[in-house]
Amino acid sequence: MRDTLFYRQPEFEIVPMVSDHCAAVATLHAQRFARAWGDGEFVSLLLQPNSFGFVAWQTNTLIFKAPLAGFVLAREVAGEAEILTIAVNDKMARFGLGWRLMQAAMREARNRGGEAMFLEVDDGNAAALGLYRKLGFEKAGERPAYYTDESGRRTSALVMRRDLR
Numbered sequence: 001m002r003d004t005l006f007y008r009q010p011e012f013e014i015v016p017m018v019s020d021h022c023a024a025v026a027t028l029h030a031q032r033f034a035r036a037w038g039d040g041e042f043v044s045l046l047l048q049p050n051s052f053g054f055v056a057w058q059t060n061t062l063i064f065k066a067p068l069a070g071f072v073l074a075r076e077v078a079g080e081a082e083i084l085t086i087a088v089n090d091k092m093a094r095f096g097l098g099w100r101l102m103q104a105a106m107r108e109a110r111n112r113g114g115e116a117m118f119l120e121v122d123d124g125n126a127a128a129l130g131l132y133r134k135l136g137f138e139k140a141g142e143r144p145a146y147y148t149d150e151s152g153r154r155t156s157a158l159v160m161r162r163d164l165r
């Protein structure tokens with residue numbers, strides 16, 4: 001599909017997340033994670049004073065009411081920022097949107113006084129690990145056998161960290 005003559009590279013608009021986006025965010029989250037969060041959970045997380053997020057839509061599509069392309073939700077407290085969750089629509093994978101959402105979150109965290117950013121990732125999640133390593137995150141800790149996948153296999157949770165200054 002991406003190699004055909006008629007294929008157009010998607011373009012995205014990234015804007016700050018507000019409560020009205022949370023239903024679309026919860027829908028995309030449910031598509032990308034085994035344990036879905038309700039839109040109410042997103043609203044209450046977003047309304048916490050230290051939280052912030054960004055959402056992305058494709059701008060060069062003819063689809064009326066195109067689904068959300070991606071989102072990131074984060075928080076910053078006393079110099080330490082944390083990625084709470086991030087996802088990109090699987091139809092939009094590998095166009096650099098995850099990278100751009102992470103850049104938006106890191107910039108906002110820095111503006112709020114963040115000195116370092118942390119996140120937690122399943123060590124079996126190759127796409128997320130690839131993204132975070134490319135952004136300069138490094139392993140800061142590990143919780144062995146923390147997750148269980150559909151086949152019952154146990155994987156570790158890695159805690160990763162990156163300086164923001």
Ligand SMILES: CC(C)(COP(=O)(O)OP(=O)(O)OC[C@H]1O[C@@H](n2cnc3c(N)ncnc32)[C@H](O)[C@@H]1OP(=O)(O)O)[C@@H](O)C(=O)NCCC(=O)NCCS
Pocket residue numbers: 032033086087088089092093094095096097098099100120121122125126127128129130131132134
């Ligand atoms: C992780 C995720 C957000 C990446 O989004 P994306 O928009 O596809 O990523 P990008 O196009 O910005 O990729 C940036 C870099 O990440 C790495 N990467 C992305 N997808 C990858 C994959 N499937 N395998 C290996 N590396 C990958 C590559 O280094 C890539 O750079 P490159 O394309 O120049 O090689 C997306 O796969 C996703 O939503 N996954 C499901 C939800 C999830 O796991 N969230 C993270 C929980 S911790």
